[in-house]
Amino acid sequence: MSYFNATMTARARQLVSLYPEPRSALVPLCHLAQEQDGWLTPEAMEEIAELVGVTPAEVRGTATFYDMLHTEPVGRYVVAVCTNIACLLDGAIELLAHAQERLGIPVGATTPDGLFTLEEAECLADCDHPPCVQVNHRFVRTTTAEAFDRLVEELAAGGHAENIPTHGTLVRVRRSGGLRVDPGQIARERAAQEGSG
Amino acid sequence: MPLTDAPRIMTARLGDPDSYTIERYLETGGYQALRKALTMTPAEVTAEVDAASLLGRGGAGFPAGRKWSMLKKDPVTYLVVNGDESEPATFKDHLLIERIPHQVLEGVIISAYALQVTRAFVYVRGEFALGLERMEQALNDAYHHGAVGADIFSSGFSLDIVVHPGAGAYICGDETALLESLEGKRGFPRIKPPYYPAVIGLYHQPTVVNNVETMANIPWIVANGGAAFAALGAGRSCGTRMFALSGHVNRPGPYEVEMVKVSFRDLIYAEELGGGIRGGRELKAFIPGGVSSPWFGPEHLDLPLGQDEVGNAGSMLGSGAITVMDDSTCMVRAAWRITKFFSRESCGQCTPCREGSGWLERVLRRIEHGDGREDDLDLLLDVSDNISPGLRWPPQQTTICVLGPSIPSSIHSGIAMFKDEFLLHVKEGRCPVG
Ligand SMILES: Cc1cc2nc3c(=O)[nH]c(=O)nc-3n(C[C@H](O)[C@H](O)[C@H](O)COP(=O)(O)O)c2cc1C
Ligand code: SF4
Ligand code: FES
Numbered sequence: 275m276s277y278f279n280a281t282m283t284a285r286a287r288q289l290v291s292l293y294p295e296p297r298s299a300l301v302p303l304c305h306l307a308q309e310q311d312g313w314l315t316p317e318a319m320e321e322i323a324e325l326v327g328v329t330p331a332e333v334r335g336t337a338t339f340y341d342m343l344h345t346e347p348v349g350r351y352v353v354a355v356c357t358n359i360a361c362l363l364d365g366a367i368e369l370l371a372h373a374q375e376r377l378g379i380p381v382g383a384t385t386p387d388g389l390f391t392l393e394e395a396e397c398l399a400d401c402d403h404p405p406c407v408q409v410n411h412r413f414v415r416t417t418t419a420e421a422f423d424r425l426v427e428e429l430a431a432g433g434h435a436e437n438i439p440t441h442g443t444l445v446r447v448r449r450s451g452g453l454r455v456d457p458g459q460i461a462r463e464r465a466a467q468e469g470s471g
Numbered sequence: 472m473p474l475t476d477a478p479r480i481m482t483a484r485l486g487d488p489d490s491y492t493i494e495r496y497l498e499t500g501g502y503q504a505l506r507k508a509l510t511m512t513p514a515e516v517t518a519e520v521d522a523a524s525l526l527g528r529g530g531a532g533f534p535a536g537r538k539w540s541m542l543k544k545d546p547v548t549y550l551v552v553n554g555d556e557s558e559p560a561t562f563k564d565h566l567l568i569e570r571i572p573h574q575v576l577e578g579v580i581i582s583a584y585a586l587q588v589t590r591a592f593v594y595v596r597g598e599f600a601l602g603l604e605r606m607e608q609a610l611n612d613a614y615h616h617g618a619v620g621a622d623i624f625s626s627g628f629s630l631d632i633v634v635h636p637g638a639g640a641y642i643c644g645d646e647t648a649l650l651e652s653l654e655g656k657r658g659f660p661r662i663k664p665p666y667y668p669a670v671i672g673l674y675h676q677p678t679v680v681n682n683v684e685t686m687a688n689i690p691w692i693v694a695n696g697g698a699a700f701a702a703l704g705a706g707r708s709c710g711t712r713m714f715a716l717s718g719h720v721n722r723p724g725p726y727e728v729e730m731v732k733v734s735f736r737d738l739i740y741a742e743e744l745g746g747g748i749r750g751g752r753e754l755k756a757f758i759p760g761g762v763s764s765p766w767f768g769p770e771h772l773d774l775p776l777g778q779d780e781v782g783n784a785g786s787m788l789g790s791g792a793i794t795v796m797d798d799s800t801c802m803v804r805a806a807w808r809i810t811k812f813f814s815r816e817s818c819g820q821c822t823p824c825r826e827g828s829g830w831l832e833r834v835l836r837r838i839e840h841g842d843g844r845e846d847d848l849d850l851l852l853d854v855s856d857n858i859s860p861g862l863r864w865p866p867q868q869t870t871i872c873v874l875g876p877s878i879p880s881s882i883h884s885g886i887a888m889f890k891d892e893f894l895l896h897v898k899e900g901r902c903p904v905g
Binding site: 292293294295297298299300301304305326328335336337339340341343350357358359360362363390396398399400401402404408410411412413435436443444445446447448449450453455456 | 553556557558559560561562564566568589590596597598599601604607608611614615617619620621629630631633634635637638639640641642652653654656658674687690715716717718719723724725758762792794796802804805808810812815816
């Protein structure tokens with residue numbers, strides 16, 4: 275019984291093959307699982323553990339270190355409002371308060387219909403467009419309360435599908451091939467590791 | 472280039488909305504520097520980078536040429552590119568990754584050739600979904616073009632590159648945490664020594680870690696010669712540099728300027744740069760190099776944008792992020808938000824950083840909320856001193872990485888500059904500003 279569906283299994287195997295050590299694929303595989311299900315299910319963590327040769331607890335322990343990996347279900351759209359310094363200077367705290375009111379949930383919660391999860395983000399490196407908002411890690415450059423409300427309505431109505439895939443889909447561009455240099459190289463590198471370790 | 476006639480090394484291509492495509496990159500001379508590098512010996516390429524005196528653009532400012540020559544020869548070595556950009560108010564690598572991914576990649580390929588590395592990893596911050604897509608597409612196109620892969624441009628040199636997504640953790644910007652993260656672990660900075668990944672890096676092998684902007688300078692240096700780069704700027708700070716200008720200016724944005732030849736005043740006030748303070752207000756203070764750097768006041772405006780010039784004045788250019796605060800800004804609130812950031816992002820390995828950051832955040836929060844106590848300022852400085860003894864510059868370090876000693880920067884410089892404002896918050900239980 276496999277957690278990843280057929281397409282995802284092929285992609286998972288490609289990911290593992292890209293690294294000298296399989297464990298390096300752990301985080302990319304977590305992103306892949308989130309692309310399939312929106313969050314990291316226990317079954318996903320078990321299969322990832324098997325793919326990279328660690329225990330499921332190690333996968334969970336690693337995943338929980340990272341803000342973008344969710345071991346609990348989240349909404350279809352994860353809305354992140356940055357309140358760090360540059361955004362703070364331009365009304366971010368007020369926008370975040372508005373977002374909580376509009377969505378009817380506190381930071382960290384998900385709306386009952388499962389559509390939106392609200393997060394208070396640290397700097398998202400788009401500080402010349404404050405306050406900065408991302409939906410599913412896509413910059414929306416929505417800086418006013420009115421624009422925020424419009425965005426929420428449009429998303430709820432199924433808009434923006436082109437630019438904002440549902441939560442979990444991070445990279446829609448597929449690597450067009452595996453490693454090209456020398457297929458025997460990984461084997462040699464691993465042998466060298468074992469020799470030196 | 473505003474203010475000086477230095478070449479636009481980083482921004483020349485940005486006027487074109489399609490600058491990220493391989494077609495545009497090739498039309499604008501892309502991958503010609505790589506072709507040139509492949510006709511040189513690896514040692515000759517390294518010598519050019521050394522001659523350029525290119526200081527790393529990731530924050531620490533270590534000379535790239537020197538780092539490269541530290542790489543001890545071993546059967547397996549790696550090049551890792553740091554695209555984790557998350558120092559608050561820094562937004563230049565984000566721009567380079569999204570808008571000129573090929574220029575970054577060309578720098579990576581040339582550097583890999585100079586280092587004779589056959590495997591490179593480009594670690595891109597997970598929150599940059601579009602950046603990751605652009606970088607992955609650029610890599611596919613570069614493979615197709617023959618610029619990456621086996622026998623690059625029939626030179627006999629071969630290289631594979633992997634684009635690796637982060638997953639949200641500021642601390643992974645520290646190069647040793649980044650390597651842990653790339654190995655599929657929690658991003659815990661490694662205990663030093665060894666001080667440099669060039670000794671023990673990825674999978675315990677010698678590894679060079681360089682910043683995205685550092686890499687994006689390499690093609691120009693190879694095309695024009697290290698001496699041409701070194702002729703720009705002054706002292707140890709050569710070339711141009713990207714500065715991310717944010718806060719209360721008329722024109723926040725990323726600006727490329729010649730190092731040292733331009734001052735903070737120019738950057739903030741020049742019409743073609745920041746355009747001055749918004750709404751005719753006055754400058755109150757500015758953060759010169761990301762939130763890890765101590766604050767500056769109007770008296771520092773004429774300092775040139777040079778690494779040593781700013782370092783000697785008691786702060787740092789750091790990640791190249793300048794945040795301007797006008798006279799409507801509550802300094803307690805600013806210091807509190809920055810400290811909250813550190814307390815959220817501390818990885819928790821070291822007690823002074825883990826406990827100290829949370830404590831400082833709580834004290835600042837209560838001052839900001841009007842519940843401050845009389846001795847809270849002393850308490851803030853005392854806890855800060857525990858994290859970074861002496862509160863000197865450059866800071867003393869008692870922790871595994873420099874996130875710890877960065878925490879007090881805004882607090883002790885903020886209190887030094889705005890003690891009355893902090894005190895008024897405590898005494899009157901309200902903000903005197905707004
Ligand atoms: C807490 C912390 C965060 C850092 N964040 C970044 C970052 O986001 N990007 C970066 O290039 N360097 C960052 N650095 C610096 C790196 O450790 C390293 O010096 C740099 O990537 C080396 O590249 P360079 O020599 O080309 O600058 C950070 C350092 C620390 C201690
Ligand atoms: S100083 Fe802070 S962030 Fe750095 S290793 Fe120690 S606890 Fe982690
Ligand atoms: S401070 Fe909000 S995006 Fe940088």
